[in-house]
Amino acid sequence: MPIRYILKQLFMPPGVLLLLLLLAWWLRRRAPRLAACCFVAGLGGLWLLSLPVTVEALARYLEREPVLATSAWPQLAQQAEVIVVLGGGRERDDPAWGGDQPSALALERIRYAARLAKASGLPLLTSGGLHYGQPPSEADLAAEVLATDFGLATRWRESHSRTTWENAVNSAALLREAGIQRVVLVTQAWHMPRARWCFEQAGLTVVPAPMGMLGVANGRPAGGWLPEGRALWQSTLLLNELAGAVLYPWLYSTD
Incomplete structure (x- = not known):
């Protein structure tokens, strides 16, 4: 360990x-x-x-990036060349599915990336390595969900990263080979500032697509106390x- x-x-x-x-x-x-x-x-x-x-x-x-208005989704292809969705963990050996599955956080990201891809027509890159040191990678699990549940093919899979920094560096290397520099980045809103910083440090131009906000009215009894x-x-x-x-x-x- x-x-x-x-x-x-x-x-x-x-x-x-x-x-x-x-x-x-x-x-x-x-x-x-x-x-x-x-x-x-x-x-x-x-x-x-x-x-x-x-x-x-x-x-x-933490949640400093503004959300993308739904009306702006179809215009994303004018601002970027690919949608990058970051892995968010995986659950091992779920008997209901017969194998490993993306975590709840990862599924939130995948679903949002799928909506953006369908609205914009942009290709997808999934990023995430071997969470437990054994296959499948988070990138492969995300690609499987995108194909099976949303009918979307994944053009690139970055399957070796263990950190957000490696998400960025490894994804940038893949995209550089394809001549791509502008990305729509999908992750939770509280994770976006650090993720965006990493991808920009790796030389990419980032259009942030934050989701899963926690800094909203909690709606709990007793005001959340x-x-x-x-x-x-x-x-x-x-x-x-x-x-x-x-x-x-x-x-x-x-x-």
């Missing part, structure tokens, strides 16, 4: 918050005041991240994205 994955689970929520609670238990006799601080930080962090209002606030900070499991999961996605937005320019900038 990659050390990077282990470290990410330990030092990003909810892992780091659970470690704080464990530390509070271990320190309860040795250092009661420090134990109390760890307990409050761990439990308070879990409560805060489980609130829909927290998700809404974090997402509004009641904790829920889904909000905890979404908060961890957004915090991971914030960390990526900070680290990527430092790790990958070509300037």
Whole structure:
């Protein structure tokens, strides 16, 4: 198991918050005041991240790209040459389907890319590697869904990337061979700023096509101040994205 994955689970929520609670238990006799601080930080962090209002606030900070109006979809072919849809994970061995399937996040992206492709007539590129180190790749799964469920062929498949940066670099290499430089980029709105930055660093001109907004009125009882499991999961996605937005320019900038 990659050390990077282990470290990410330990030092990003909810892992780091659970470690704080464990530390509070271990320190309860040795250092009661420090134990109390760890307990409050761990439990308070879990409560805060489980609130829909927290998700809404974090997402509004990240979701900076405007959506594409549906009336603009047919004109996309005048602005770009291909639609690039990024992988968003995969689920292993679903018995209902007889094999691996794209995750819920990935399916959102695929569906939106299919609508854009049908409206604009632009070709498709799917990007995403071997999520568990074994085939099929996320790109192949996306291409299969596009063909089977939407009747759309995928012209290019980028099947080796493990990160958003590799999505961009590998896709740019494929498209460069075809003389293509302008892309419509499809991913979740909270992921779009980092994804767009990566693709532009790789030398491509990007028309952002964000979807799956979380920074909208949450519509939950009590205004979103009641904790829920889904909000905890979404908060961890957004915090991971914030960390990526900070680290990527430092790790990958070509300037």
